[in-house]
Amino acid sequence: MGAGRQTTGEKQRDAVRTRAEILAVATEEFATRGLAGARVDEIAAKTRTTKRMLYYYFGSKQGLYLAVLEQAYRGIRALEQDVDVEHLHPTAAVRALTDLTFDHHEAHPDFIRLVSIENIHHAEHLRTSSVLPGLAEPAVEVLDRVLARGRASGLFRDDVDAVDVHMVISAFCVFRTANRHTFHAVLGRDMLDPARRDHYRRMLGDLVVEYLTAHVGRD
Amino acid sequence: MGAGRQTTGEKQRDAVRTRAEILAVATEEFATRGLAGARVDEIAAKTRTTKRMLYYYFGSKQGLYLAVLEQAYRGIRALEQDVDVEHLHPTAAVRALTDLTFDHHEAHPDFIRLVSIENIHHAEHLRTSSVLPGLAEPAVEVLDRVLARGRASGLFRDDVDAVDVHMVISAFCVFRTANRHTFHAVLGRDMLDPARRDHYRRMLGDLVVEYLTAHVGRD
DNA sequence: TCACGAATGAACCAGATGGTGAACGACCCC
DNA sequence: GGGGTCGTTCACCATCTGGTTCATTCGTGA
Numbered sequence: 001m002g003a004g005r006q007t008t009g010e011k012q013r014d015a016v017r018t019r020a021e022i023l024a025v026a027t028e029e030f031a032t033r034g035l036a037g038a039r040v041d042e043i044a045a046k047t048r049t050t051k052r053m054l055y056y057y058f059g060s061k062q063g064l065y066l067a068v069l070e071q072a073y074r075g076i077r078a079l080e081q082d083v084d085v086e087h088l089h090p091t092a093a094v095r096a097l098t099d100l101t102f103d104h105h106e107a108h109p110d111f112i113r114l115v116s117i118e119n120i121h122h123a124e125h126l127r128t129s130s131v132l133p134g135l136a137e138p139a140v141e142v143l144d145r146v147l148a149r150g151r152a153s154g155l156f157r158d159d160v161d162a163v164d165v166h167m168v169i170s171a172f173c174v175f176r177t178a179n180r181h182t183f184h185a186v187l188g189r190d191m192l193d194p195a196r197r198d199h200y201r202r203m204l205g206d207l208v209v210e211y212l213t214a215h216v217g218r219d
Numbered sequence: 220m221g222a223g224r225q226t227t228g229e230k231q232r233d234a235v236r237t238r239a240e241i242l243a244v245a246t247e248e249f250a251t252r253g254l255a256g257a258r259v260d261e262i263a264a265k266t267r268t269t270k271r272m273l274y275y276y277f278g279s280k281q282g283l284y285l286a287v288l289e290q291a292y293r294g295i296r297a298l299e300q301d302v303d304v305e306h307l308h309p310t311a312a313v314r315a316l317t318d319l320t321f322d323h324h325e326a327h328p329d330f331i332r333l334v335s336i337e338n339i340h341h342a343e344h345l346r347t348s349s350v351l352p353g354l355a356e357p358a359v360e361v362l363d364r365v366l367a368r369g370r371a372s373g374l375f376r377d378d379v380d381a382v383d384v385h386m387v388i389s390a391f392c393v394f395r396t397a398n399r400h401t402f403h404a405v406l407g408r409d410m411l412d413p414a415r416r417d418h419y420r421r422m423l424g425d426l427v428v429e430y431l432t433a434h435v436g437r438d
Numbered sequence: 439t440c441a442c443g444a445a446t447g448a449a450c451c452a453g454a455t456g457g458t459g460a461a462c463g464a465c466c467c468c
Numbered sequence: 469g470g471g472g473t474c475g476t477t478c479a480c481c482a483t484c485t486g487g488t489t490c491a492t493t494c495g496t497g498a
Binding site: 039041051055061 | 486
């Protein structure tokens with residue numbers, strides 16, 4: 001923290017830091033209260049700068065929201081990019097991917113909340129965003145190659161594609177975080193209870209693997 | 220419509236109808252724009268009455284939102300109550316339940332959106348609601364009995380309970396609707412495309428059944 | 439050291455927004 | 469048919485909120 005920067009004091013001017021701080025605070029606020037629910041004044045107040053800066057850098061509330069959303073998506077962009085599952089047995093590879101996704105979602109609840117919020121707005125902001133192109137390719141392609149290997153060796157069923165499998169994995173992980181509160185209120189179970197974490201992680205792996213390997217060659 | 224009621228004209232006084240109309244319009248507005256995003260004036264405008272009526276019946280914006288939420292939950296309350304799967308083979312029973320849930324979620328997108336919204340608010344409204352007690356019992360109990368039968372006959376695995384299985388089913392169904400827009404934006408696939416409906420319905424059944432029946436007795 | 443643009447601060451504003459007071463008209467019961 | 473209550477209308481308000489104006493300060497290259 002602060003190492004290597006010239007520090008004549010503490011309240012130096014620092015465009016990047018100011019911008020980053022606004023973005024960080026805004027991320028939390030939007031994730032907590034939604035686009036309409038978040039207050040520009042409130043975001044500014046939680047920053048070491050003023051509302052003026054917020055408009056200086058992001059132009060409008062929507063502009064800020066979009067920046068938050070894009071940063072969130074950019075942050076997860078490289079997830080599957082540098083994971084190497086090519087050398088693993090297909091089922092082990094699938095399990096590696098479910099584990100990876102599971103851990104990732106658990107580590108980024110704000111991202112999931114932002115996605116929920118963006119869905120309420122019919123993804124109208126994301127759709128116009130510049131981060132979109134090529135966002136999902138890595139994840140799907142890795143999964144696609146694994147499925148192809150599994151199918152080729154007669155292990156996996158052939159009536160699903162990578163997008164479908166990705167959907168199941170996402171559904172499980174997203175639901176656990178996104179619907180945590182109503183689920184807890186209605187069913188009395190906290191899906192994010194650390195004590196249950198391993199159980200759910202294994203469950204997701206089993207779920208996907210068993211589905212993919214089911215009844216292949218019989219019936 | 221209007222049959223059986225005394226009709227001296229059209230604009231008679233009708234408390235129930237007015238109340239119901241407000242609730243219907245509010246449901247759509249809240250589901251579309253969220254609690255903070257929905258505008259009281261807008262809701263009133265889409266009604267044949269005025270904003271004052273809205274406050275007359277529901278007291279406040281939050282009161283209206285809560286009423287909407289409660290009505291939505293009440294509407295699904297009896298889902299599993301009158302389905303009879305006791306006489307079915309365990310796997311058939313599971314499939315019947317996944318189908319039932321699948322169809323139900325598909326038929327009530329507004330409900331799912333409201334649940335998403337309520338989760339953004341940490342379920343704080345639902346938690347204080349009077350519809351909560353006993354809301355989930357039917358669903359879980361039916362599922363629980365089916366699982367017990369499956370386990371007893373050596374068909375099903377025994378390391379999951381009814382709540383977990385319910386979670387998986389809900390996750391799949393909810394995700395398809397709740398995250399439709401971002402999923403489509405990022406992956407280019409419309410999960411609600413009617414052409415894919417049967418595929419997903421079968422997929423959910425397979426997913427749960429294969430998971431439950433996997434590796435039982437071996438390993 | 440001077441000039442100039444980037445960065446910042448504080449007050450300010452117009453319109454939107456949730457909410458209300460009170461009178462009024464219909465319907466029902468006696 | 470008259471009184472009271474429920475349902476409804478209309479005008480009105482205090483405040484909040486996104487957004488802006490204007491002036492100022494800081495850093496830096498000439």
